[in-house]
Amino acid sequence: MTGDRPTGERHVPxxxxxxVSLLAPSVAAAEAAGRRAVVVDATLGMGGxxxxxxxxxxxxxxxxVDRDTEALGLAGExxxxxxxxxxxxxxxxxxxxxxxxxxxxxxxxGVLFDLGVSSLQLDERDRGFAYSYDAPLDMxxxxxxxxxxxxxxNTYGEDDxxxxxxxxxxxxxxxxxxxxxVRGRETGPFRTTSQLVDVIRGVVPAAAARTGGHPAKxxxxxxxxxxxxxxxxxxxxxxxxxxxxxxxxxVVAMSxxxxxxxxxxxxxxxxxxxxxxxGFPVELEEHKPYLRSLTRGTEAPTAAEIEENPRAASxxxxxxERIKAGPVDRMTI
Numbered sequence: 001m002t003g004d005r006p007t008g009e010r011h012v013p014x015x016x017x018x019x020v021s022l023l024a025p026s027v028a029a030a031e032a033a034g035r036r037a038v039v040v041d042a043t044l045g046m047g048g049x050x051x052x053x054x055x056x057x058x059x060x061x062x063x064x065v066d067r068d069t070e071a072l073g074l075a076g077e078x079x080x081x082x083x084x085x086x087x088x089x090x091x092x093x094x095x096x097x098x099x100x101x102x103x104x105x106x107x108x109x110g111v112l113f114d115l116g117v118s119s120l121q122l123d124e125r126d127r128g129f130a131y132s133y134d135a136p137l138d139m140x141x142x143x144x145x146x147x148x149x150x151x152x153x154n155t156y157g158e159d160d161x162x163x164x165x166x167x168x169x170x171x172x173x174x175x176x177x178x179x180x181x182v183r184g185r186e187t188g189p190f191r192t193t194s195q196l197v198d199v200i201r202g203v204v205p206a207a208a209a210r211t212g213g214h215p216a217k218x219x220x221x222x223x224x225x226x227x228x229x230x231x232x233x234x235x236x237x238x239x240x241x242x243x244x245x246x247x248x249x250x251v252v253a254m255s256x257x258x259x260x261x262x263x264x265x266x267x268x269x270x271x272x273x274x275x276x277x278x279g280f281p282v283e284l285e286e287h288k289p290y291l292r293s294l295t296r297g298t299e300a301p302t303a304a305e306i307e308e309n310p311r312a313a314s315x316x317x318x319x320x321e322r323i324k325a326g327p328v329d330r331m332t333i
Contacts, residue, residue: 014254014309019049019112019317020049023039023110023252024056025250026110030109038107038108039110040062040063040100040110041053041112041114043065044066044072044075045068045114048078050062054082054085063100063105064079067091067228070143072088072090094237094240096111096244107244107245108245109246109248110249110252111241113254114254115253115260116230116256117141117224128149128192130220131197131216131220134194135192135193137196138150147227149224150189152164153190153196154185161178162175162178164223165178167222168223168225168226169221169222173203173208177199177204180203193220196216196219197215200216201216230260231263234264242271242328249322250294250319252318253317253318255318256316271290271291271320271326290324292321298317299318300316
């Protein structure tokens with residue numbers, strides 16, 4: 001367990017200042033137009049980014065969304081001084097349109113995604129996200145619903161295990177690991193992370209572990225993604241966020257592995273390029289881009305930020321601004 005340290009000491013937000021700065025112009029534009037800006041932290045976690053936004057934007061209203069009830073509780077304590085201008089909602093981030101509708105909000109000026117597993121989930125040992133210490137094989141971000149990692153490793157067929165470990169974990173030894181899991185559960189079900197780690201260690205060559213990090217890293221990533229349907233949710237969530245943004249609103253997304261970044265990039269690129277057919281003589285208004293990119297490719301944390309927070313090392317930041325209506329508004333989210 002992480003103990004009783006204040007949430008602010010337990011959680012160092014990744015690229016905090018850059019994220020807030022990217023959202024600042026849209027908040028300023030809303031205030032210049034005489035209305036209260038609304039910003040969304042779609043992955044609230046322990047509230048570090050949300051707190052920074054509330055401090056930087058003293059007149060803005062913040063909607064915080066998280067599927068993890070424990071995180072919502074901790075974030076609520078951290079953000080208590082700003083309770084009058086916050087709404088914290090238990091939901092998954094692809095449910096943003098429904099969340100905003102329930103709150104009576106027609107559109108927002110900024111949306112922030114900080115994807116992947118949170119610091120809280122990694123640090124709380126009984127959640128089973130980390131391979132570095134023993135815990136029940138759970139890995140659910142919302143412990144009130146859904147299947148656990150134990151159910152996946154104990155009930156999925158070998159072909160399905162191979163598929164998710166290879167696809168979601170990008171693990172080149174997926175075949176060996178899937179076979180070892182199936183053999184291992186013949187003597188009894190997997191219940192803890194250490195049981196699974198031991199089986200993986202037994203089939204991943206030592207040389208691969210020396211160069212590619214912990215041998216269980218990619219398998220644990222794959223199981224976490226499968227349990228929480230992370231990539232399926234993200235494929236719905238990014239277009240939903242874009243559709244929820246007002247003209248001039250911004251969407252900022254931080255991803256931590258190539259699978260997440262690929263989905264974010266695809267959704268952003270679709271809106272920043274003309275949709276006119278090749279060779280079409282005139283670009284009609286309906287073909288013009290509806291997003292403007294705010295970053296050149298991806299931005300990464302500085303060396304100083306990584307030193308302060310090693311978990312930031314793999315972060316990739318992308319951001320866009322909504323510049324007109326677009327096809328995303330007509331999508332069924």
